[in-house]
Amino acid sequence: MCESFEQLQQNLIKFTEERDWSQFHSPKNLAMALSVEVSELMEPFQWLTEEQSFNLNDDKLQAVSEEIADVQLYLIQLASKLNIDILKACELKMIKNAEKYPVNQSKGCAKKYNEF
Amino acid sequence: MCESFEQLQQNLIKFTEERDWSQFHSPKNLAMALSVEVSELMEPFQWLTEEQSFNLNDDKLQAVSEEIADVQLYLIQLASKLNIDILKACELKMIKNAEKYPVNQSKGCAKKYNEF
Amino acid sequence: MCESFEQLQQNLIKFTEERDWSQFHSPKNLAMALSVEVSELMEPFQWLTEEQSFNLNDDKLQAVSEEIADVQLYLIQLASKLNIDILKACELKMIKNAEKYPVNQSKGCAKKYNEF
Amino acid sequence: MCESFEQLQQNLIKFTEERDWSQFHSPKNLAMALSVEVSELMEPFQWLTEEQSFNLNDDKLQAVSEEIADVQLYLIQLASKLNIDILKACELKMIKNAEKYPVNQSKGCAKKYNEF
Numbered sequence: 063m064c065e066s067f068e069q070l071q072q073n074l075i076k077f078t079e080e081r082d083w084s085q086f087h088s089p090k091n092l093a094m095a096l097s098v099e100v101s102e103l104m105e106p107f108q109w110l111t112e113e114q115s116f117n118l119n120d121d122k123l124q125a126v127s128e129e130i131a132d133v134q135l136y137l138i139q140l141a142s143k144l145n146i147d148i149l150k151a152c153e154l155k156m157i158k159n160a161e162k163y164p165v166n167q168s169k170g171c172a173k174k175y176n177e178f
Numbered sequence: 179m180c181e182s183f184e185q186l187q188q189n190l191i192k193f194t195e196e197r198d199w200s201q202f203h204s205p206k207n208l209a210m211a212l213s214v215e216v217s218e219l220m221e222p223f224q225w226l227t228e229e230q231s232f233n234l235n236d237d238k239l240q241a242v243s244e245e246i247a248d249v250q251l252y253l254i255q256l257a258s259k260l261n262i263d264i265l266k267a268c269e270l271k272m273i274k275n276a277e278k279y280p281v282n283q284s285k286g287c288a289k290k291y292n293e294f
Numbered sequence: 295m296c297e298s299f300e301q302l303q304q305n306l307i308k309f310t311e312e313r314d315w316s317q318f319h320s321p322k323n324l325a326m327a328l329s330v331e332v333s334e335l336m337e338p339f340q341w342l343t344e345e346q347s348f349n350l351n352d353d354k355l356q357a358v359s360e361e362i363a364d365v366q367l368y369l370i371q372l373a374s375k376l377n378i379d380i381l382k383a384c385e386l387k388m389i390k391n392a393e394k395y396p397v398n399q400s401k402g403c404a405k406k407y408n409e410f
Numbered sequence: 411m412c413e414s415f416e417q418l419q420q421n422l423i424k425f426t427e428e429r430d431w432s433q434f435h436s437p438k439n440l441a442m443a444l445s446v447e448v449s450e451l452m453e454p455f456q457w458l459t460e461e462q463s464f465n466l467n468d469d470k471l472q473a474v475s476e477e478i479a480d481v482q483l484y485l486i487q488l489a490s491k492l493n494i495d496i497l498k499a500c501e502l503k504m505i506k507n508a509e510k511y512p513v514n515q516s517k518g519c520a521k522k523y524n525e526f
Contacts, residue, residue: 067183070268077272081279082286086457088228089242093220094456096249097329100216101449103256104209108442109404109434112204112343118260127262130253131271133212134264137249140219144234146243148250152186155247156193163197170198172341202341210340213445217333224326225318225520228459288457299415302500309504313511314518320460321474325452328481332448335488336441344436350492359494363503365444365485366496369478372451376466378475380482384418387479388425395429402430 067149071138078139092140099136103129183265187254194255208256215252219245299381303370310371324372331368335361415497419486426487440488447484451477 078084106122107115118126141148162175194200222238223231234242257264278291310316338354339347350358373380394407426432454470455463466474489496510523 067265070265073272077276080281081284083284083288085286086288088231089234090223090226090228090231091456093216093223093231094326094452097213097216097220098449098453098456100209100213101446104213104442105446107206107209108439108446110206112206115204115206115209116259118205123260123262126260127267128271128274130257130262130264131267133216133249133253134268135271137246137253141246143232144239144242146239146246148246149183149186151243151247152250155244155251156189158244160193165196168197168199170201172199172202207340210336210442214333214337214340217330220326221330224323224330299497302497305504309508312513313516315516315520317518318520320463321466322455322458322460322463325448325455325463329445329448329452332441332445336445339438339441342438344438347436347438347441348491350437355492355494358492359499360503360506362485362489362494362496363499365448365481366500367503369481369485373478375464376471376474378471378478380478381415381418383475383479384482387476387483388421390476392425397428400429400431402433404431404434 071142074135074138075142087139087143089140089143092136092143096133096136096140099129099132103133187258190251190254191258203255203259205256205259208252208259212249212252212256215245215248219249303374306367306370307374319371319375321372321375324368324375328365328368328372331361331364335365419490422483422486423490435487435491437488437491440484440491444481444484444488447477447480451481 078087103126106118106126138148141151167178168175194203219242222234222242254264257267283294284291310319335358338350338358370380373383399410400407426435451474454466454474486496489499515526516523
């Protein structure tokens, strides 16, 4: 059982080492694999309306759940190869986003920070 | 400070609520946004050799680190909208992957499970 | 001036040869570059409603037009590297699609052929 | 038979009209569909070395050829919805690229124009 994000990271690295897949896992290849998985995640949504996309049937929800996992697993592997701490990177990015998108300017507005 | 993945998830939801961005965040739109971010993450690798992709200079590594964060942040938001528990989904997917890719068949081999 | 698709293909190959870029243009790299360009094309649409996506302002339409060109140019280069005739491939695919999606079954329906 | 790019465009629009698919084909949705197809095109290359990517076996080459067609077909449909002339857009982009990447600066160099 994965009790935490850290535990998941360790289990995943062990999984890859046992299969000797490190040789294929250059950052370049992992970035490609990540992109392929994200498209598989996007695929069920492409012809849905936004409203429909909130109400997936059980089969589609299950498929989406597995694709979300695939994306997460490759993201962990890519970050690991580059010695990037995902949680720390997220924390720093959220600080940056809070500066780029102050509440009073961005409330209810989908503009990019450079379009204010 | 994000002390854990769970804390990060909560901080992110608060960030979005404060900006009233929920109206734009249909699962369909979040899946698109995730895909756009993944491509920004892939972009620095596109003309590098696999070997070069291990040795990014500091500027590129910093950029990649921010893009990894963006991907993680959108992934959390998409999962949250669909009430999917990312860590649980990863755990289940790893069990499935372990069955699809038994060590003795997949060691040192990049074939997909349906190509064995 | 590009008078035809064939002329465009020839001009593009000449452009690449003059810059000695063939060394970077492995099919793998061109596929990545194509994917990056498609995301840049998708980016302006991500927070728009479907209805809004029909009515881009002039700046966004110009940007989208350039991204469509980038996608087309990389697609030509990838096909060229693999000796694939794009027009012929499209023709064959359209015959296949007509068989997979007969008018009477697929009229007004967004289902995939394997969901009928 | 598609005798030309223009003929292909016309055949494709007729194909879509016959199936009454116009209702699903907002530019937003077509951009998503295009992105999904490009990832399917990228997928066979993800674990190959650059060298291997030049030498696909017949099955993979056939699959890649079909995916190239899918990308081209969606690109035509997206451009058509937005009244963008693909060949004209390519022509203009090549003029712009020639200015951004003069032969003497960019020969044998994969740097982006803003990295010179």
